[in-house]
Amino acid sequence: MAVEAAEKMFSALLAQQTVRESVANSSLSSGVSLLQKKKYKEAVSSFQQSIAMKPDQVDAYNLMASAYLQLDDKKKATEAYKMSLRVDRTQVDPRINLANIYIDDKNYREAESQLKAAILNDPANTLAHYTLGNMYIQTDRLREAETELKTVTRLSPRDANGYYSLGVTYNKLGDYGNAVTQLTKATSMKQDFALAIYQLGLAYSGLDKKDLAQDQLTTLKGIKTSQAVDLADQLSLSLATPKIFSFNQANSSFIPTFGPATPLYMLDMSFLNAPNASKDLTMQFQFDSTMDVASVTNIANWSIRRAANATTGSYVASNNDAIIAPLPKSVMYDSTTKQATLTFTISQNSSGTGTIDPSHLVFKFSGKDINGKLIDSSADEFAGIINEPF
Structure with missing residues (x-):
């Protein structure tokens, strides 16, 4: 008799768990649909329902954080990413996203902590190294930036962005020869790469190769995007010398x-x-x-x-x-x-x-x-x- 009662209780609990998971998944799916429709507040509610039914649903936390970012609520987005990482500390993408929030707030210490943890969990993650390298550029830790960005170019040798950021690093270091080498690679891999062309103009100027710097200015002027126009104006001012x-x-x-x-x-x-x-x-x-x-x-x-x-x-x-x-x-x-x-x-x-x-x-x-x-x-x-x- 006791065995039969236990079996019925187990079956009831199992059925209840199945229902909770079904509701959680349905709410998650609904939240994704709302997110795609840019109904961010409604999406947050759906993700919260999913989490209520299944508190270890990391996808719900991460997607909810994305919705909060669209609502420009970085505080709640940060809380959502932290909750996700409490459930699974080995995740990499949430740490990178959390680091970007910290970088935006100039909380570089916390950003560095998250990015280093991401790299520890996934040493070959290009984005983690790239984000950390660019943060080091922002904070003038240029030799550390060089190390991270060299790793990026080794891990993703066909990605122009790594060579671009490495070129920016060398320009800031005054190592214009190496800057030209890296930025030339970047511009050869990505057509009309305005940012890299601009930096290449600065590098040639640093080497006192005025004709080559002017060539980059001419190239920028030919791209015709608003970004290229702005960068051309900046490069023109930079190349101008007093007379x-x-x-x-x-x-x-x-x-x-x-x-x-x-x-x-x-x-x-x-x-x-x-x-x-x-x-x-x-x-x-x-x-x-x-x-x-x-x-x-x-x-x-x-x-x-x-x-x-x-x-x-x-x-x-x-x-x-x-x-x-x-x-x-x-x-x-x-x-x-x-x-x-x-x-x-x-x-x-x-x-x-x-x-x-x-x-x-x-x-x-x-x-x-x-x-x-x-x-x-x-x-x-x-x-x-x-x-x-x-």
């Missing part, structure tokens, strides 16, 4: 267009009948970029010399040549107008008959802009004979 834009005669006391054997009194009447007199004159230059104040006002970054090359021709000397200081006396810079005003000294000879060849004096700047970029060598000098920067 002397013009000479401002209106704000200068020196006249650089006068030719050979110009008497000093033609520049300033105070030189007339004034042997051994010295006079400070000015030249104002307009830059196309905001310059570094310390650099542009450092007189050692400027020079004044007599022309002697094919571009400018040669300074025409005379027996009465005046003395011209090779460095300016001072430099004033206005960052609002991007104008630098050089003050330099010219000295009369002992007989008061000094002459000069203003058009063949070359003024040169060798400094940098506010971003640390050196002046462009195609526009770092000025001579009156050309009357424009060169």
Whole structure:
């Protein structure tokens, strides 16, 4: 009699368990359907019903977390992933997804913990290594990023993204040669890979291969997507180097267009009948970029010399040549107008008959802009004979 009662109880419990599992699976299926229809709140309710019937249903927890993310509720999504991992700690995807939430919140310590646990459970999981490597890039742990991303390229040698991120790492390290190698692989594997093309342009710029950097800019401009257009604008700004834009005669006391054997009194009447007199004159230059104040006002970054090359021709000397200081006396810079005003000294000879060849004096700047970029060598000098920067 007792045996028969036990059997009936067991059968009832088994039937009840079967019903619970059936309801759990039905709710899970319903939740998936609602998720696909983007009815996220209703999907959450279905997943909760599934979990109520079967608390160890990891798929329900994970899918519920996805629904919460669509609802922009990262807190509840985090709780759902944690519940899933309590049921099965060997899962990898929930840990990666949880790490991405932590990364988004800049909780890098927790993100690293989840990703390392994922890798421990599945050492060959490319996504875990890739996510960890990119997190290391974000936090400037670049050598650790290099290690993880090398693993990615070994595990998935045909995936362009691994080479791209490794190239980004090398660019940040200033290792532009290796950056070019990795980014070239990335662009060869994935057509119109705008991000990689942009980084390749930066790498070529770092190697001072301006023509190749410009080629990447041209390629970006040809892609025509909004991302490529934005990246092209950024690369264009990055490749731009500061230049002397013009000479401002209106704000200068020196006249650089006068030719050979110009008497000093033609520049300033105070030189007339004034042997051994010295006079400070000015030249104002307009830059196309905001310059570094310390650099542009450092007189050692400027020079004044007599022309002697094919571009400018040669300074025409005379027996009465005046003395011209090779460095300016001072430099004033206005960052609002991007104008630098050089003050330099010219000295009369002992007989008061000094002459000069203003058009063949070359003024040169060798400094940098506010971003640390050196002046462009195609526009770092000025001579009156050309009357424009060169």
